[in-house]
Amino acid sequence: MTTVAPAKPKKGLFNRPARPYVHPYVGGVLLGIVLFLAFLITRNGLGASGGLNRLIAGVEDLLVPGHIDRTPYLLKLAGGDLNPLDDWSVPVVLGAFFGGAVAGLLNGRTKFEINKGPSISNRARLVFAFIGGIFFAYGARMARGCTSGQALSGGATLSAGSWALMMCIFAGAYGLAYFVRRLWN
Amino acid sequence: MNPIFPLQAFLHPLSQNPWTYLVFGVIGFAFGYVLEISGFGNSKKLAAQFYFKDLTVLKVMFTAIVTAMVLLFLSSALGILDFNLVFVPETHLWPGIVGGLIMGVGFIVGGFCPGTSLVSASTGKIDGIVFVLGALVGVWAFGETVQPYWEWWNNSGFYGRLTLMDVFNLPTGVVVLLVVFMALFMFWGGEKLEAIFGKKDLSKEPKLRLAGAGVLVALAVVVLVLGQPTAADKWASISAERTAALESRSVQIHPGELLGSLANQRLRVMMIDVRDEADFNLFHIRGAQHVPLGELDTIVPQLLSEPSANTVIVTISNDELEATQAWQLLVSNSVPNVYILEGGINNWISIFGRNDGEIHRRSGSVGEDELHYSFDAALGDRYEAARPLPHEWELEYTPKIQLQQRRNPSGGGCG
Numbered sequence: 001m002t003t004v005a006p007a008k009p010k011k012g013l014f015n016r017p018a019r020p021y022v023h024p025y026v027g028g029v030l031l032g033i034v035l036f037l038a039f040l041i042t043r044n045g046l047g048a049s050g051g052l053n054r055l056i057a058g059v060e061d062l063l064v065p066g067h068i069d070r071t072p073y074l075l076k077l078a079g080g081d082l083n084p085l086d087d088w089s090v091p092v093v094l095g096a097f098f099g100g101a102v103a104g105l106l107n108g109r110t111k112f113e114i115n116k117g118p119s120i121s122n123r124a125r126l127v128f129a130f131i132g133g134i135f136f137a138y139g140a141r142m143a144r145g146c147t148s149g150q151a152l153s154g155g156a157t158l159s160a161g162s163w164a165l166m167m168c169i170f171a172g173a174y175g176l177a178y179f180v181r182r183l184w185n
Numbered sequence: 186m187n188p189i190f191p192l193q194a195f196l197h198p199l200s201q202n203p204w205t206y207l208v209f210g211v212i213g214f215a216f217g218y219v220l221e222i223s224g225f226g227n228s229k230k231l232a233a234q235f236y237f238k239d240l241t242v243l244k245v246m247f248t249a250i251v252t253a254m255v256l257l258f259l260s261s262a263l264g265i266l267d268f269n270l271v272f273v274p275e276t277h278l279w280p281g282i283v284g285g286l287i288m289g290v291g292f293i294v295g296g297f298c299p300g301t302s303l304v305s306a307s308t309g310k311i312d313g314i315v316f317v318l319g320a321l322v323g324v325w326a327f328g329e330t331v332q333p334y335w336e337w338w339n340n341s342g343f344y345g346r347l348t349l350m351d352v353f354n355l356p357t358g359v360v361v362l363l364v365v366f367m368a369l370f371m372f373w374g375g376e377k378l379e380a381i382f383g384k385k386d387l388s389k390e391p392k393l394r395l396a397g398a399g400v401l402v403a404l405a406v407v408v409l410v411l412g413q414p415t416a417a418d419k420w421a422s423i424s425a426e427r428t429a430a431l432e433s434r435s436v437q438i439h440p441g442e443l444l445g446s447l448a449n450q451r452l453r454v455m456m457i458d459v460r461d462e463a464d465f466n467l468f469h470i471r472g473a474q475h476v477p478l479g480e481l482d483t484i485v486p487q488l489l490s491e492p493s494a495n496t497v498i499v500t501i502s503n504d505e506l507e508a509t510q511a512w513q514l515l516v517s518n519s520v521p522n523v524y525i526l527e528g529g530i531n532n533w534i535s536i537f538g539r540n541d542g543e544i545h546r547r548s549g550s551v552g553e554d555e556l557h558y559s560f561d562a563a564l565g566d567r568y569e570a571a572r573p574l575p576h577e578w579e580l581e582y583t584p585k586i587q588l589q590q591r592r593n594p595s596g597g598g599c600g
């Protein structure tokens with residue numbers, strides 16, 4: 001959004017002008033190629049909620065190992081000698097975090113800010129972000145994967161269940177959108 | 186030639202090849218990078234999807250899905266990729282539907298999904314950071330509260346490795362082409378909606394996107410024309426190596442080894458008895474599953490998504506003929522750790538049933554792969570010989586089972 005080109009363009013990572021996003025279809029093709037290569041090389045697609053789940057299980061394994069051995073769900077992740085972090089989803093999540101950070105810095109989009117609709121306060125936006133995070137992640141674990149692991153990865157492999165739950169994600173969001181329109185409009 | 190992808194190293198536990206963690210890290214990096222440059226770090230852009238103002242989410246997601254889908258099935262058709270080894274999320278229909286709806290609520294309320302919140306957080310967006318914190322609470326809460334509905338979560342609407350091809354009973358190529366058409370239709374409709382609700386000027390959209398759509402359709406047609414490799418094609422590609430294994434008798438295990446494996450806590454033995462129902466009802470080894478040879482292909486998806494790393498499959502017929510055919514079918518479909526019971530049920534009974542008064546050796550000539558014994562009653566697995574006690578038998582045999590440790594590809598620890 002610069003109007004006048006500065007005589008000396010600033011070189012720093014944190015104050016370069018924000019560049020526009022790539023065209024959605026270009027982004028989609030690039031994402032599709034990353035997803036394809038992931039499947040081709042490793043047999044696994046992409047994922048986010050599974051890795052977060054394992055990070056939490058790792059923390060619980062450190063703090064309350066006895067609790068894990070009494071909880072069947074956690075037992076499969078971290079019971080006994082199992083290391084909950086020894087899974088493909090963990091490096092993918094950490095990589096995604098750094099990949100986003102580098103893309104943001106290179107394109108001048110890294111900035112401490114709160115993105116929200118014009119009619120709500122910063123505090124309300126953060127409260128709803130927190131609640132939304134809880135809901136999304138709870139649903140993702142129930143569905144055994146989120147938009148990345150199920151909708152994208154399962155969708156590309158034509159898994160029937162992944163397509164059903166992808167429709168449900170959109171149905172849930174569209175169904176509620178009207179009632180929470182003040183959050184975004 | 187055997188398909189070279191997915192790479193062998195990724196079929197085994199990752200800790201056996203530590204460099205594989207790095208590969209996943211690089212894939213994750215590319216994933217996060219692409220999400221960010223597509224605008225997915227910005228919650229306003231994501232939420233606009235649900236007010237029809239900016240359909241970036243739909244466009245990026247479905248372009249990615251169809252691109253990856255076409256490339257996946259093209260690689261499979263060309264014999265580069267073994268699709269049976271690709272992780273297809275199992276269908277747990279009801280938990281998926283309920284979980285999906287809950288995710289939808291989280292999406293519109295929170296403004297992100299987990300993957301996008303990560304890149305939002307890493308580019309300094311405070312709402313993204315807070316969403317990630319909420320998500321960590323959410324995954325923790327699920328682990329703590331799933332117990333009361335554990336049965337429902339694991340079993341309701343469970344169909345295993347089920348694809349749209351199975352649901353609609355259509356060839357893979359047809360489904361691929363239909364999904365491409367559906368996506369293109371959604372893009373066309375989405376752009377119309379953006380013009381109405383988002384006041385977007387469609388004439389400024391690059392014309393190149395039409396060429397891209399043409400390429401996708403063309404590739405999908407190639408997938409349709411080539412078709413996916415059949416079990417016979419796959420067997421042809423591996424037959425030399427596997428026939429050698431059959432002929433050197435390295436996959437036929439002695440009844441004593443089967444008995445020992447059944448008692449071995451570290452192995453999970455799955456016996457698949459492929460004989461006809463009459464023979465199975467007369468006598469079978471306790472714990473054996475009855476799957477007639479003609480129906481064997483229906484359980485292949487279940488065997489492929491078998492989560493246990495230590496599962497051994499043993500095929501059983503009266504002699505070895507049908508058991509060997511079953512072995513070929515399973516091996517052609519990339520099912521790991523499959524063995525044949527040496528000499529079949531006849532050999533088993535000749536060892537464990539020789540003192541049983543209710544089992545009689547039939548006189549006269551008996552055809553190949555037919556029972557050499559007759560029984561007073563169809564007791565199934567209630568004969569002593571159907572459940573011999575391992576410690577009562579000291580048998581000499583050459584152990585042949587070499588367990589290939591398999592990596593469980595379902596990352597969230599589900600299943």
